[in-house]
Amino acid sequence: MRRLANNLPFWGLLPAWALMGFALILPILIIAAVSVATRGSHGGFTWDFNPAGYAQILFNEGWSGELEFTPQYLIIIGRTFLLAGATTALCLIFALPVAWYISRQTPGMRAILVYLVTLPFWVSMILRVYAWMIILGKDGPLPRFLETFGLAPGTSFMFNDGATLVAMVYTCMPLMVLPIYASIEKLDLTLIEASHDLHGNRFTTFRRVILPLTAPGIVSGAILVFVPALGAVLEPVLMGGGKQMMMGSLIQLQFGGGRNWPFGAAIAMVLMGLVMLFLIVTALRAARRTAGMEARA
Amino acid sequence: MSRSHDVKRYPGFGWLTLVFFVWLYLPLMVVVVYSFNANRIAGVWTGFSLDWYASALKNQALMNALKTSVTVALIATAVATSVALMAALAIIRGKNVRFRRLSETVVNLPLLLPEIVLAVASLILFSLVGLQNGLLKLILAHSAFCTPFAFLPIRARLQGMSLDFEEASADLYAGRWTTFRRVTLPLIFPGVFSGAMLAFLISMDDFITSNMLASGGTTTLPVYIFSLIRSGTTPELNAIGTLMILASLILATAALLVARRGTKP
Numbered sequence: 001m002r003r004l005a006n007n008l009p010f011w012g013l014l015p016a017w018a019l020m021g022f023a024l025i026l027p028i029l030i031i032a033a034v035s036v037a038t039r040g041s042h043g044g045f046t047w048d049f050n051p052a053g054y055a056q057i058l059f060n061e062g063w064s065g066e067l068e069f070t071p072q073y074l075i076i077i078g079r080t081f082l083l084a085g086a087t088t089a090l091c092l093i094f095a096l097p098v099a100w101y102i103s104r105q106t107p108g109m110r111a112i113l114v115y116l117v118t119l120p121f122w123v124s125m126i127l128r129v130y131a132w133m134i135i136l137g138k139d140g141p142l143p144r145f146l147e148t149f150g151l152a153p154g155t156s157f158m159f160n161d162g163a164t165l166v167a168m169v170y171t172c173m174p175l176m177v178l179p180i181y182a183s184i185e186k187l188d189l190t191l192i193e194a195s196h197d198l199h200g201n202r203f204t205t206f207r208r209v210i211l212p213l214t215a216p217g218i219v220s221g222a223i224l225v226f227v228p229a230l231g232a233v234l235e236p237v238l239m240g241g242g243k244q245m246m247m248g249s250l251i252q253l254q255f256g257g258g259r260n261w262p263f264g265a266a267i268a269m270v271l272m273g274l275v276m277l278f279l280i281v282t283a284l285r286a287a288r289r290t291a292g293m294e295a296r297a
Numbered sequence: 298m299s300r301s302h303d304v305k306r307y308p309g310f311g312w313l314t315l316v317f318f319v320w321l322y323l324p325l326m327v328v329v330v331y332s333f334n335a336n337r338i339a340g341v342w343t344g345f346s347l348d349w350y351a352s353a354l355k356n357q358a359l360m361n362a363l364k365t366s367v368t369v370a371l372i373a374t375a376v377a378t379s380v381a382l383m384a385a386l387a388i389i390r391g392k393n394v395r396f397r398r399l400s401e402t403v404v405n406l407p408l409l410l411p412e413i414v415l416a417v418a419s420l421i422l423f424s425l426v427g428l429q430n431g432l433l434k435l436i437l438a439h440s441a442f443c444t445p446f447a448f449l450p451i452r453a454r455l456q457g458m459s460l461d462f463e464e465a466s467a468d469l470y471a472g473r474w475t476t477f478r479r480v481t482l483p484l485i486f487p488g489v490f491s492g493a494m495l496a497f498l499i500s501m502d503d504f505i506t507s508n509m510l511a512s513g514g515t516t517t518l519p520v521y522i523f524s525l526i527r528s529g530t531t532p533e534l535n536a537i538g539t540l541m542i543l544a545s546l547i548l549a550t551a552a553l554l555v556a557r558r559g560t561k562p
Contacts, residue, residue: 009394012387015380016444020403023441027418028410034421044424098317101310113314115553120321122549124502126519127538130526131324134331134535141327170324202307231411233505238526248413248505255417255509265421268414275411 028272035265045261053266073250077270080247083161083236084229087168091176091225092218099181099217100210114181121174129167129238136163136239159241167235175224183217184210219286227275247271325542332535349536359537362521369432369507369517370500373439374447377496380440381447382489386481389455405449407442415442416509423510431515435507439500446499447492454488487556494552 038048058074059067102113120128135142136157143157157163187210195205211218233248240246245253247267254264335346353359384404388397407415419438428434462484466476482489504519511520518541525534 009387009391009397012383012391013394013400016384016400016404019376019380019441019444020406023419023422023437024406024415025403027415027422030421030425031414031418094313094317097307097310097313100307101314104306116318117321119546119549120325122498122545123325123542124519124522124545126502126504126522126526127328127541128324130522130534130538131328133526134327135324170320173321206307227409227411231413233413234523248411251413251417252505252509255420261421264417268417271411272414275409279409 031265031268034262035269037262037265039260039262050262053260053262053264056260056263057266057270073267076245076250077247079161079244080230080232080271083165083168083246084226084232086165087172087229088176088222088226090165090169091173092180092222095173095176095180095221096218099177099184102177102181103184103187114178117174117177117181125171126234128171129234132163132167132170133158133238136166158239159244161240161244163239164232164235164244164246167239168229168232171235172225172229175228176221179221179224180214180217183214187213215289216286219282223279223282226278230275230278231271328535328538329542332532332539334532334535336532346532349532350540353533353536353540356533356537358516359518359521362516362518365432365435365515366501366518369435369439370497372436373443373500374493374497376436376440377443378447378451378489378493381444381492381496382451384444385448385451385455389452405445408445412442412503412505413509416506419506420509431510431512434510435515435517438506438510439503442503442506443496443499446495447489450491450495451485451488454485458484491552491556494548498548 033047034045035053036049036051037045037053038050039052040046055067056073057077058069060070061067098117102110102117105113134140137143138156138158140157191209191213192205195209200208231248232246233252236244236246236249237252240249248271251264251267251271254260254267331342332349333345333347334342335348336343381404384400388394388401388404394400402409415438419434419441423434423437462480463476466480467473471479502519503517504523507515507517508520508523511517516524522534522537525531525537
């Protein structure tokens, strides 16, 4: 047993490091290098240092080579943040009461309801987005339903930011409900009774007792939703149409039809940087919160 | 303050939960219902028909895509689960592990990065290395991003397990391999199974990476579905979707039952 325990860390971790090193860390270093490489004439790139990829995010090269400020890519970055933020907020607003209600059921009922929350998550993501394409699409059930009541005749519900948001909230929801449910389930219910005994009403109790105690679940739910939402590709491509791009679909385009690898790599670096920044800030705030709670206790 | 009702219940949450579940399942029901539509235009209902199932099952391109997906998912699951199991054993059971935190972060790295970044990064890497085999490219990339999904349940299971059984086995002169095979593995099996199921699911479901790496002959099921959606929604697509939803329900229920049996004794 002792010999096993001594050699185990190295040999056990070797495959993980090898796989991640080759398929993840190395490619990310390469993408960082490509983001400052020169664009090839037929896609691809050549290894000459050139920050044009980053410059292109803000500037457009005019006819005579001068740089003009263009907001089109900043708009895409802004839309990405707005939609990811809105997705996280909407998921949170619906997940809290649902998770709370589930936690108040009998153990058997709880297991069934949690199973029902996870079930759609097993269904292919592309199908879940496609389902909303049918519902909102031309001749779909929703436009037809509204039309029978004479509401919004001829309105197109597809190919706008709202359609993208609907699909994003739908695909991300289980990722928010489950961690919040897990932290509500661990909640000490006597604290709620104590709050009411001290004449706290439902709202005060919710704000001052339930919310702080379920914060870890809310934070992990927010990370699980916000990070993939920032990198969303399928939702903007299928629901938003070609014009309403997000960073994910913009990157994909640069490696497909658009064919500007260094620019795509630069956008990918920006996206990765923003995600890392968000994760680090969240981790630091969580650490400070725990430190604060321990100090108070 | 009224004590006539439970303060831990909030009025209206029950109705909200009901609306939530309807909203969660209605879109899937729409796909199922429309798959029985006789009309060629997916949105217009004319009559009940099973024709689209027949044409879906006869669709050779669909079957090829399914075969590619299952092949990639099975191999990637085996690789990811083995790598994750070894890493979890090393991180939880190893003594004086150097770089323990760093190793854990590296294993979980795919969860921390947007998938599109990883997809683009592997595309550039494979084109630089000159890797031509499309299937191998998919398997490598899928193995990497499936590993954390296999790792987390195994780690959780290992962490919750006492060392007593393994020590007892060693006391009874069992070698380390026998101890692993007869004691450790059966005890952590539910974790390994959930991890493998998750890895398989994530691989089968992947669109972003597979689409980026797709070349002739390596179209996976989601990439094929995407191309169908792009060429216009058809009732056949709804039939395919319904079959996929059915397969997902069966897999999910099987996974739940096995995981439950593991936690009972």
